Amino acid sequence: MFVAVATRRRVLLGALAGALLLAAAVVGFRAVDAGGPAPADTIESPVHRQTLAPGSSPVPARDPAGRRVVRVVAAGDVLVHPEVTAQARRDADRTGRPGALDFAPMFAGVAPAVAGADLALCHLETPLADAGGPFSGYPSFNAPPQVLDGVRSAGFDGCSTASNHTLDQGADGVARTVRALDAAGLGHTGSARSAAEAATPRIYRVGDVRIAHLAYSLNFNGLSRPPGQPWLANLIDPPEILAAAHRARAAGADIVVLSLHWGTEYQHLPDADQRAWAQQLISSPDVDLILGHHAHAVQPFQRFGDKWVVFGMGNELARHAEPVDDNREGVMARATFTETAPGRWTVTRMEALPTWTDLAPDLRLVDLTAALADPATGAGVRDDYRAAYDRVLGYVRALGAGPDQLVAPGGGAPSPRTRSR
Template sequence: MKTTIKLVCLILLLTCLGACAAGADCPPEPQPETIRAETPADEFDDEEVTIVMVGDLLMHRLVQESGKAPDGSYDFSHLFTCVRDEISSADIAIINQETPLAGEGLGLSGYPMFNAPQQVADAVAEAGFDVVLQATNHTLDRGEEGVRICREYWAEYYPNVRIVGTALTEQEASKICIVERSGLRVAVLNYTYGTNGISPPAGMPYIVSLLDEEKVRADTARARELADFVVICPHWGAEYLHEPSEEQKHWCRIFLECGADLVIGTHPHVIQPVKWFSRDDGHKMLVYFSLGNFVNSTAERGAGVCSRMLGGMAKITIEKDEEGIVTIKDACVVPLVTHLTGGYAGITVYPFSDYSEALAVANSFVRERDPLFSYAYCRDLFTDVFGEFLPQAEPPGF
């Protein structure tokens, strides 16, 4: 989102310069996708783009209720209060919309067949997200109508936010999502392993993007032609396991063969490791196997359930050098904690660097669901899973 500020400044500068020339007409306002700054070769600075992504926006009933004000209106901005600056300052910010946001007309519900208020989309957009992933195992929880209502809401109110992973027409499904920032074109692809046994509507096999090898290879080949950098976001793996499954490893091999540069996974609802992979020809691919939940409030109880309250924000800086080669310059994971206090606006997400022993004790999850939850538990799990990919400026307690 910070690109917008740069563009506005550029437009104002051009307008002022044009006004100095007698009789000069004001040029039409340039479109963001076509603005390019020419830099002399002897003054070349590496072009850089920062990408961030968070995991599953899992709208359990308690999360939905946290956004309902006493007057009956909905506002979910509290979910993003403590991470808003990190999101809005990124060049490209991505979130996984785990559940339908089809609104009260189709009936609000939590697990196992989700449907959340459309106002969740308002909060996501206002937080600064540029790309919303919709290919999950819950995509069809409200059928074709749920997908349609959700996509139409995004298109009407937030047309600049890119929706990936669902489609209402075959033509829509064939498009490759390309986001251009600072002269770099980044492709974002999104797939899910399945839809919990719910079949796509008759005649609409394209409504949700499925992990199909032929499709993945074809899409990635087209993305490589159109973009400088290819990101694949698969909804994959086994729930509640901190190690990648054989299925995930299988797909990693395919993604690497296809030439993907970055893979960021969702679905297991717990965090998993980050690893580099490379081909014999030297091509490298970074994989975040699972970012866990961004927001969560499971009704389940027992030892270990608290691991679902921990997530990660992938943070990657890519750069293009003067030879036109795009590589990953820096990569880390910002640890996140879902904090519950109950009531209206009683759920928010903290970077662990801003969390504390006192907040951990005050988290109602400790009292109600899993007594194992503690500041030390969070610290140790983040260290065990993310290891060297934790931010260099580590928070106190690591």
């Protein structure tokens, strides 16, 4: 349907056989002047850069009607528990690098879907340590910065960093995390090292289309930002969010995407705060899409007019001390924005891509759509995958987003085996 997108996917899938090529492409981010009346930190999408001939300029794809289209993929929480780090150590050992950490194999299963997007956004929930550690898990995370190599290898362009764990390691942890993202060539929003950095809109460039990304958290697990440093980490405050979205528009953003770390953990339906905030924020002309994190359980996608709120995508990569279906399930959101009028971008197609985390023999992310379409997937594990796929679709459609609105590639409605819990 979208010729340019299909071309990008073919090129990128070939590159996935050599994950280092994708990593190198991501390192090739280039900062440019956003223009407009307000300063902005703008990044050119490496997905486009990889598929272009030298000296050419990336351009968005076009639909059959000739309208420009941009596809944004977003994923749930990247939560680096000690078991995730242990798996990265085992994977590095296998390739003759004892003592190193290799997170790329864990992300490899979702890389085709992520890398095929025009812009791919992750949610980095944990602060990052120095490369040599010490590392720690719950309740006060200090994660290996090497996880960003895995994030990069999957094709993500940037991450939101506002979460209830943002302040786990204080201001030093925020600074280390942002420095590591910068060094990896990944964009970031939600925490900052200075007031000036916090006030600078994060804008990604897909050709000449500019996509702003904002991020905020509902709390910091009882921790407080130091006096006089509210810019260290973003706290949900609707008037402040709306003002920031308006500043992003003034800085030249065509599309504004808002990530919110919110909700009640392990609940599949949005709570009262989520519902109220969603209605207030998505009603603004300055906010085009809301992406939710935090619950460690998949929550619904809901359409508001011609806009969407993704209440919760569950975990992308995690390994809780007590792994259950809820925290092994996830969903990636793929939104196709179409320029329906000059300068007006609308989500014309929303897709839910269910994911699952295998625990044995190795910790691995599974793109359930791809796994169910693969004839090599064994019968026993296929049943487990199909059950997880059905559960995830049941959750994302719980507020009425039917197949006519919300597409699930590779499968339609949940099968009769779907459980409701």
